[in-house]
Amino acid sequence: MAKANKKPLILVTNDDDITAPGIRNLVEAVKDLGTVVVVAPDKPQSGMGHAITIGSPLRMNRMHLFGDIEAWQTSGTPVDCVKLAVDKILHRKPDLCLSGINHGANHSINVIYSGTMSAAMEASIEGIPSIGFSLLDYNYEADFTGARQAVRTIVSAILQQKTLDKHFLLNVNIPSVPAKEIKGIRVCKQAYAKYVEDFDERIDPQGKKYFWLTGEFVNFDKSRDADVWALQHNYVSVVPVQFDLTNYKLKELLDKKQLFK
């Protein structure tokens, strides 16, 4: 992928906001592998999914948070950040987009809700190979040692590829264990899992009801091929991701049945 005598241009973004420890650790892990430019949200955007900002305008400000590395914060969502970076900051497609390191899991069904993965997917849609990284630890004081090693191993391997599909997209999750306990890196499929909702119902000082979204994560996919299995067994999980959501099996079935004729 890297051209001789030319450092690859690496766009770094996230969804936890530009000041989060996760993005600092991501930059530290890759800054000598290419020319890094950071474009990230100015506030937390977790759970934003693939949201874009269409009803209000966007702001950008140059930041000096990463030493010599060019960095911008925007008022937009993670997806907006990728769009702004390409169109208004880099004025070209970067060679690689990295998103994260997210504070918290984005394995299994979480890929759908994740701002981290939506930023990476947006880059992939635009034809920029892209990887999202998440550490299974919500704590801002989390130990990123194992995560940084995984990032470095994966990004180095990808940058050495001579050809890479322009829509190349990976969802990488890192178990929350000391670095020496990580057993390796496994290529996986997305486990089928979901949240069983249990809204926390409360009464405000005016006597009106309000609800907090809470829920229990339930994994229905125990296969050794799935990302949840890999993480439970202290492997880094790597799920190749696509943005063609067509259910081809159901398409074939509906074509056969001629339901709507």
Next chain:
Amino acid sequence: MAKANKKPLILVTNDDDITAPGIRNLVEAVKDLGTVVVVAPDKPQSGMGHAITIGSPLRMNRMHLFGDIEAWQTSGTPVDCVKLAVDKILHRKPDLCLSGINHGANHSINVIYSGTMSAAMEASIEGIPSIGFSLLDYNYEADFTGARQAVRTIVSAILQQKTLDKHFLLNVNIPSVPAKEIKGIRVCKQAYAKYVEDFDERIDPQGKKYFWLTGEFVNFDKSRDADVWALQHNYVSVVPVQFDLTNYKLKELLDKKQLFK
């Protein structure tokens, strides 16, 4: 799908807000096909993707907008609406979830950004067969005659199915032409298309830059099998959708290459 002597329970939601003409037309089209309950956002949520509300609490209010039909507005995203409906309003899974009729296209890559389709996908993840409907007309004064006919044909056909996968999910788009010009309903794949961004840069009264997200839709997939082709030729497009985003081809390739060993 419908059990003898028992009307199916149909959850209706959208992303344009509970007062939008699209959801009124959807309710009108299906209200005699089952027991309809409406749970929809109290403000426009277009482009919200699969966003959920985790940093602030949610509100719900009973509304009287659809005659005898039970209706609630919530302060949440389309995905929040589905979660609240199942857990706090219906206290069980509905037999079918319908989302829309969206004001504007959700074909091709738009499925990723769409609040309408994210609500439908959330239902599908929860094990509720679900369909999202969109009319290719942003105008609130749009003619929904053709859209209502398509909704009725498709929902009737689905309700007559004795067995239906619990994750059954369709993305239906309706061309913006007079009803009599609609040629039929075609089962399609999601076209590969994207937006080429072109942010509109302006200066505010304080002399600071701000940006409006704009962009040109570009379709790269001219195949007759794709939803964009169907819509351009005045067909209703029906794309079966899945939430397993695993790119199995790339998974196989990475497994073979042993890149990260």
